[in-house]
Amino acid sequence: MKKILFFLVLTATQIIHSQVLVSPSKSVQATFRLTASGQPVYAVSYKDKAIITKSALGFELKDLPALQDNFEVVSTATRSFSENWKPVLGEVASIKNEYNELKVFLRHKSDNKLLNIVFRAFDEGIAFRYEFPKQDNLNFFVVKNELTAFNLTGDHKTFWIPGDYDSNEYVYLETPISGIDVAKVDTDNGIGAPGRLEKYRVQTPLMMKSKEGIYINIFEAAAINYPVLHLDTDVKNNSFKANLAPNAIGDKAYLQTGFVSPWRTIMVSNDARDIVASKMILNLNEPSKLEDTSWIRPMKYVGIWWEMHVNRGTWNYADKYETDVNKLIPNGKHSATTANTKHYIDFAAKNGFDGVLIEGWNTGWEEWTGNWKEEVFDFTTAYPDFDVKALESYAKSKNVKLIMHHETAGSVANYERRLDRAFTFMKDNGYDAVKTGYVGKIIPRGEWHDGQTMVNHFNYVPQRAAEYKIMVNSHESVRPTGVSRTWPNYIAAEAARGNEFNGWSVGNPPAHETILPFTRLLGGPMDYTPGIFEIKMSYYDPKKTEQVHTTLAKQLALYVTIYSPLQMAADLPENYERYADAFQFIKDVALDWDDTKVLEAEPGDYITIARKAKGKEQWFLGAITDEQARETTLKLDFLTPGKKYQAIVYEDGPAADWEKNPISYKIRKLTVTSKSKLNLKLAAGGGAAVSFFPL
Template sequence: MNKVFTLILAFCINLIAQQNYSLFSPDKKIEIKISTDEDVKYSLVKNGKVLIVPSPLSMLINNKTALGINSKAIKTETNSVNTTVSRVIWQKSKIVKENYNELKITFEGNYALTFRAFNEGVAYRFETTMDADIKINSEKFLVSFGGTYSVYFPEEGSFMSHNEQNYKYLQIDSINNKRFCSLPAVVDTKEGTLIGITESDLEDYAGLWLRGTLANSLEGIFPNYVIEENAKNDRDIEPIKRADYIAITKGTRTFPWRIFAITENDGDLITNDLVYLLSKPCQIKDVSWIKPGNVAWDWWNALNIYNVDFRAGVNNNTYKYYIDFASKYGIDYVILDEGWYKLGDVLSQVPEINVPELVEYGKQKGVGIILWVIWKSFDEKLDEALKLYSSWGVKGLKIDFMQRDDQAIVNYYWKTARKAAEYKMLVDYHGAYKPSGLNRTYPNVLTSEGVKGLEHCKWSSDITPEHCVTLPFIRMFAGPMDFTPGAMNNVQVSSFKPMFQQPVSMGTRCQQLAMYVVYESPLQMLADNPTNYYREPECMEFLSQVPSVWEETKVLDAKIADYVLLARKSGDTWFVGGMTDATARQLTIDFSFLDNKNYTAQIWQDGINADRNGNDFKMITKEVNKNTKLEISLAPGGGWVARVFPK
């Protein structure tokens, strides 16, 4: 009898200790299951299909305390939200729908885990409530999949990286633990479902990366805190010794969100807003001065203008030429990239440049000036530089070559975003890690790189049409991307070769034009040189009218790494853009997204010989309405773009 009683008692105690929770998305299609036995584990189910099997999550702090292991839940709280968020700076839309269910589990030991389930995916994060600062030794982030899946894997070779990679399509169980990638990464279940993995609200912590395990799982890794560096030059500040911890941080705080976007429609990754919604709201009181726009950029085209009576290069005559071009076509800004200051001293202009003169010249013509700086040199004279640039009337900064996302560098982003806002300056981060929500908290951060963009055409053959139609589904899922489109010399894949001084793009002219509709960047570059644009008035008719921000986005047809077709709205005008990989395609545009008015579609399409000469395009006009279904043809590496406006 006593043995029976003891067994029953032990069973009851085990039931109390092992608590199981379920959280459903508002539409009930996604379920996240949480168990709190010896380890906290989570799993994910979509439409009854197990996508992620029970996977542990934990955090080791202060060399001894393991959050999420031998845990005891003491309280749960639930919440549901169904509202909308108005963006300060529009990106894919003016208004964002925010609809989720939330479960917060508080544990003994002064910590909690919060889970949110959206119709578009799920996320979780740790929260601590401890008096003193804490040391984060490690964080366990394991994703064990429910099948033999593959992944679009932006493989890296070092934590010191610009995060500019192609996406290798690999079977997950073939990736060993020596191979790792930056984020975002997208997992393909090969049964119609995609899982996008990234993070948001990354602050005072290190960025999340993923490595293989030679099993059907991916594991999080983090760059530990850097305690010794080697300055190889003005820009490459290389870690040579790291601590045995990720971060030392406040004891009372929330940690970054771990995000899983889940969709059975590839195009939904393009419109997914989880990174934005899970970031901190805007911290700038007056945002009236933040102006997105298009930019004439100098570096890609090597200042290689021609048919002028002065020597082209880093000098005021050349930049006045850029300003004149920008003014003629309603382009908002001109960037002065590398060369305007004496390297190592961001306060000293080279003799050939007079920034105040260029600012005044631009002001007369309605064009703002943005200055490029190396992050380290800028940091050394941060307040002096911002005060000086502000006195000149500079509108923004392009901060370059950070190449890291350990805690100190992540904090550098927050510091410079905040300080730039104090001086009413825009920011574009280059040599950067992926966006993780900072652009919502500080909307003066209009865009960032962290993408293998058009500049690589100058020295490699990596910017293929396939790469270009993969980016909207993966890198752009994280946030705005400064790909820098706009090449006016275009060749097919077989004819391409890298050229540093006079670069060309792979694919067609219309693919380059379509990027202005497909790629999101509130600060959008025109990468080629003004002389080349002047000789292309038909293309400039489009580029002078395409906005850099959007009120609404509708994905019409899309398949990751193959093609994309979408429509974006600005005022009463719609812009439609389509791109394909190296395969020629026939696509159908269904204009049912239009209202009851009749519209004129001004169209730029691949020419009949674009499969041989990427420069070939044709400009036509058609009348369309909401009942129109238009068949379009895209050449290999091709594109199609239209401006659709009421009659």
């Protein structure tokens, strides 16, 4: 049901000096005004406390006067909006979208250029964007800089990663705003040279907490045909300013009037749980453009992937590249063979999994990265030991779907040239989902992952894939900004530092997964690839010191705390067979949800989430902590009153510790109702996962 109410339009003669917009509950307020010089500025408050003080709005344009002052207000319009909509896949069955809106129509007095600024006030925060309407005085134009500023009221605690235009795969740092300094970061992210870094530039989403206990998050929604948002930090004045990745010749965005910018968002609450639960980013995106979504479905999968990360095998078939595939000399270590794929298909079928991902099936991996090569993969030619047709038939006989892998090696131009042939090949051979990868420097050369060209590409691929009824899971992409509402076949993305880093780098610290729900996950589901049971890499090689920085129980909990309708059981089948009782939770846990309750949360410390399976009277709970052990008592009042449930608790053993004893776990069963309480003890770097089945 949708309800729209237009309630006020003011002409220029009626405009007062400032315009105030409040959220439906009146807890969040935005104020807009023009300064004496005609500069547009805004401010944000929460429960009468200043959050954003007077901050600039506007643009610098290439070879044109800047749109930053000398404005006059032509008119304003306000409206209220309320609807409930149903996501195709999601954390809840229905999402409420309710806000009040203010639209300010501006005219630049020197040349009569028109610019509109639209504000929306939700109970979760404020969003605003720029509109460049069709007009006689402006048609095509180039953005030199966006002048949007965010002036905070204090030196807040901040969770940040460096503003690398080419990668978001970093460990979060926790410092005050005044402590932001990219020199503190290990900029070797493990997969290649970092992009252009600046000392005080950070990425969004940017999570903060004030000394008064107010949680603030700066992000964006609906990043379309525009670079994603980075922020330049003024560490002395607790302020941020928009920063956009340039193209190869230094321009930020090529636009034409009729354009609307991404939404700039400021979430705010005195309860951290509200930030995690917010659907504000999704609500700021357009509704689904797909009439038929019956082919879009959740998938739980295994795959030929982790064994390469732990050096059990290789992506490449040979050690030396040959143009003629028939001249390749096999190295004997190639993982994506017909026989090995059948092994994974058998394992998936035996355990009720939907799919099998195969990486390294196609030619080109001998030269796939580091050479900045234009054409590495053609996405249709298999290695000699991978029988495409035989595996299509075998997977179909087992009722298992194969998941395609398209690594582009950053050569986006090559991928777009071959995209339709690649998708046709997929459909001809029974693949309905694809994992795309973008490791390396971008081709066209000089472009960045986070620039306008690549944002357009990341949005184009799922749109094109939808014509073939293909679901997309992107890795090394820009962080999602809610566009999965518009293109629900964009089923998941990586776009942050995932679980793979634990296999061959310094890894992800225990706090990492407690921060992701406040940052990366605000924009859409994440393919984090949880479920690693063999924690220490010395199991595969005694000389290796790397490990996953969690306990085994925490790996189970991640299936609940890190939302995705596409979830991988990332470890090797043999490890799941060795810990079959713990593996049962991965087999049981749902992927699509009717309801989600954030029970407790603190960024960088802990988070506990309970979710109800779609169309079933089953709940699943995940609780995780950072490097500190933790005890918690949870009310189970989210369960249906009057019903009894069997709770199966997968938790850390008494001596468990992420570093010293990570695989120690225990399983207990108890009968509970909505009136029960559940006591959990989480080890350092640990967690707990709970299944609730009705009796």
